[in-house]
Amino acid sequence: xxxxxxxxxxxxxxxxxxxxxxxxxxxxxxxxxxxxxxxxxxxxxxxxxxxxxxxxxxxxxxxxxxxxxxxxxxxxxxxxxxxxxxxxxxxxxxxxxxxxxxxxxxxxxxxxxxxxxxxxxxxxxxxxxxxxxxxxxxxxxxxxxxxxxxxxxxxxxxxxxxxxxxxxxxxxxxxxxxxxxxxxxxxxxxxxxxxxxxxxxxxxxxxxxxxxxxxxxxxxxxxxxxxxxxxxxxxxxxxxxxxxxxxxxxxxxxxxxxxxxxxxxxxxxxxxxxxxxxxxxxxxxxxxxxxxxxxx
Amino acid sequence: xxxxxxxxxxxxxxxxxxxxxxxxxxxxxxxxxxxxxxxxxxxxxxxxxxxxxxxxxxxxxxxxxxxxxxxxxxxxxxxxxxxxxxxxxxxxxxxxxxxxxxxxxxxxxxxxxxxxxxxxxxxxxxxxxxxxxxxxxxxxxxxxxxxxxxxxxxxxxxxxxxxxxxxxxxxxxxxxxxxxxxxxxxxxxxxxxxxxxxxxxxxxxxxxxxxxxxxxxxxxxxxxxxxxxxxxxxxxxxxxxxxxxxxxxxxx
Ligand SMILES: Cc1cc2nc3c(=O)[nH]c(=O)nc-3n(C[C@H](O)[C@H](O)[C@H](O)COP(=O)(O)OP(=O)(O)OC[C@H]3O[C@@H](n4cnc5c(N)ncnc54)[C@H](O)[C@@H]3O)c2cc1C
Numbered sequence: 001x002x003x004x005x006x007x008x009x010x011x012x013x014x015x016x017x018x019x020x021x022x023x024x025x026x027x028x029x030x031x032x033x034x035x036x037x038x039x040x041x042x043x044x045x046x047x048x049x050x051x052x053x054x055x056x057x058x059x060x061x062x063x064x065x066x067x068x069x070x071x072x073x074x075x076x077x078x079x080x081x082x083x084x085x086x087x088x089x090x091x092x093x094x095x096x097x098x099x100x101x102x103x104x105x106x107x108x109x110x111x112x113x114x115x116x117x118x119x120x121x122x123x124x125x126x127x128x129x130x131x132x133x134x135x136x137x138x139x140x141x142x143x144x145x146x147x148x149x150x151x152x153x154x155x156x157x158x159x160x161x162x163x164x165x166x167x168x169x170x171x172x173x174x175x176x177x178x179x180x181x182x183x184x185x186x187x188x189x190x191x192x193x194x195x196x197x198x199x200x201x202x203x204x205x206x207x208x209x210x211x212x213x214x215x216x217x218x219x220x221x222x223x224x225x226x227x228x229x230x231x232x233x234x235x236x237x238x239x240x241x242x243x244x245x246x247x248x249x250x251x252x253x254x255x256x257x258x259x260x261x262x263x264x265x266x267x268x269x270x271x272x273x274x275x276x277x278x279x280x281x282x283x284x285x286x287x288x289x290x291x292x293x294x295x296x
Numbered sequence: 297x298x299x300x301x302x303x304x305x306x307x308x309x310x311x312x313x314x315x316x317x318x319x320x321x322x323x324x325x326x327x328x329x330x331x332x333x334x335x336x337x338x339x340x341x342x343x344x345x346x347x348x349x350x351x352x353x354x355x356x357x358x359x360x361x362x363x364x365x366x367x368x369x370x371x372x373x374x375x376x377x378x379x380x381x382x383x384x385x386x387x388x389x390x391x392x393x394x395x396x397x398x399x400x401x402x403x404x405x406x407x408x409x410x411x412x413x414x415x416x417x418x419x420x421x422x423x424x425x426x427x428x429x430x431x432x433x434x435x436x437x438x439x440x441x442x443x444x445x446x447x448x449x450x451x452x453x454x455x456x457x458x459x460x461x462x463x464x465x466x467x468x469x470x471x472x473x474x475x476x477x478x479x480x481x482x483x484x485x486x487x488x489x490x491x492x493x494x495x496x497x498x499x500x501x502x503x504x505x506x507x508x509x510x511x512x513x514x515x516x517x518x519x520x521x522x523x524x525x526x527x528x529x530x531x532x533x534x535x536x537x538x539x540x541x542x543x544x545x546x547x548x
Binding site: 055057080081082084085088089091092093095096097098099100101109113114115116117118119120121122123124125126127158159160161162163164165166167168169170181182206218219231232239240242250257258260261262263265269274275276277278279280281282283284287288291292295296 | 314436453459477511524532
């Protein structure tokens with residue numbers, strides 16, 4: 001079987017090629033634009049040069065032409081917004097749907113989350129080609145190999161092109177919560193931005209990284225988007241996780257329920273998080289956090 | 297400008313029960329608009345308000361349960377002027393490809409339009425694929441991740457917030473644009489809005505075609521829960537904070 005890999009970042013390209021190698025005897029990496037192609041990961045690298053003013057997504061027609069020529073049996077795609085458009089257009093062309101954000105494979109059966117982790121779905125492609133998006137880590141153990149024979153693809157212009165006017169990098173905070181043994185997470189129990197100081201103080205005492213639930217990064221800019229935890233954000237497994245003012249919705253909990261020890265502080269004794277933690281403290285963060293920081 | 301906003305009706309996940317065999321029971325869960333589709337409706341309403349003479353049409357496809365009067369009024373109380381709905385049990389649990397097919401047929405009834413807005417992802421599958429599949433089906437351009445939309449002459453200028461960059465793009469109309477929740481905070485409809493909603497046109501019908509999923513669901517269950525100690529203390533009790541602190545230290 002032949003597999004296509006669609007990715008826009010080198011790390012993802014390497015890991016997906018390695019994963020594709022576990023099921024396919026021929027791995028074809030589609031590299032769009034100026035992504036740095038990782039060394040020795042695929043049998044073939046199909047390169048698509050982006051014309052001036054074209055968006056990444058509009059490489060889809062070129063990729064579709066290559067798909068028809070190569071006829072892969074599986075497509076592994078990186079779950080970024082650009083790549084999701086290309087993968088979706090490719091799937092639509094093949095009369096298929098993409099199985100998204102796969103967290104585990106068992107043969108051709110892929111597992112992903114349902115209702116943000118309330119359930120897990122096991123699915124497989126009904127047709128002859130399977131399409132998946134797969135996040136980082138799923139194929140971490142797999143080994144990539146190949147000679148990377150590069151082929152340049154001729155640009156196939158889309159019927160209705162999207163015009164790229166500007167592209168500016170997002171400045172990142174540089175915080176990497178995956179490296180933190182201890183994570184303190186703040187939720188909507190924090191009524192205003194200034195109160196986050198209480199969580200900062202606790203972090204300092206514990207040598208912890210500060211993360212949050214999704215609402216603290218949406219519509220408000222209390223914390224950077226890249227530190228929210230949950231099904232659509234970071235999926236962490238620190239030694240210690242301290243959730244402060246977080247109710248315990250599944251969409252959040254799947255991002256932290258693999259923590260070694262789970263602590264929760266919430267003023268509502270009926271908060272769902274108290275059914276999912278090791279130690280719970282019923283109280284107001286405004287008084288509890290300073291007292292806890294002092295007691296540590 | 298005529299704006300179509302496409303949304304999904306899902307069972308309220310707060311009321312999904314897990315049975316003894318870990319299967320999911322939706323019998324107590326009311327049909328609600330998927331959370332982030334409310335943001336898409338708000339974005340549609342705000343874009344319409346910013347462009348005189350605009351109207352907003354809501355479209356949705358699902359099982360017969362989605363034909364719920366409270367849910368319909370809720371939609372029409374949010375700046376949506378008219379509703380088109382395919383409610384048919386053959387449309388329950390469709391994947392992105394099949395949903396796009398059913399939506400495309402429904403949208404054909406709406407007539408001419410300039411823009412189709414979708415939400416960031418539905419609460420159940422969060423596949424973020426219906427926007428793309430729908431655009432492919434209708435032969436329209438598509439962009440996702442929109443955090444700002446401005447109408448131009450025959451095009452929209454969209455700011456897309458992606459993982460590493462913010463892109464500004466011009467998309468020729470008609471087009472499909474999916475928006476992130478950040479684009480607009482959903483309004484809280486007032487009593488007057490809800491009363492007015494009941495008088496707005498609601499076009500509800502069964503499915504015309506039949507739609508086949510391209511993904512086969514082998515199994516769907518709640519995951520096994522990790523065993524946790526569940527030691528809950530009241531911070532007001534003597535020594536509770538010290539005990540909590542000691543437990544944290546022990547776990548470090
Ligand atoms: C498709 C989809 C994907 C999602 N993905 C994610 C995700 O990846 N990550 C995520 O986090 N969410 C996600 N969500 C949102 C999620 O469903 C919840 O809305 C969110 O996690 C709730 O955040 P919260 O617990 O901070 O807020 P709330 O649910 O509002 O909880 C706040 C809690 O704080 C407590 N509280 C209030 N004041 C105080 C005080 N003074 N002291 C102590 N406690 C106090 C309250 O009792 C309450 O329990 C997603 C939702 C959808 C629909």
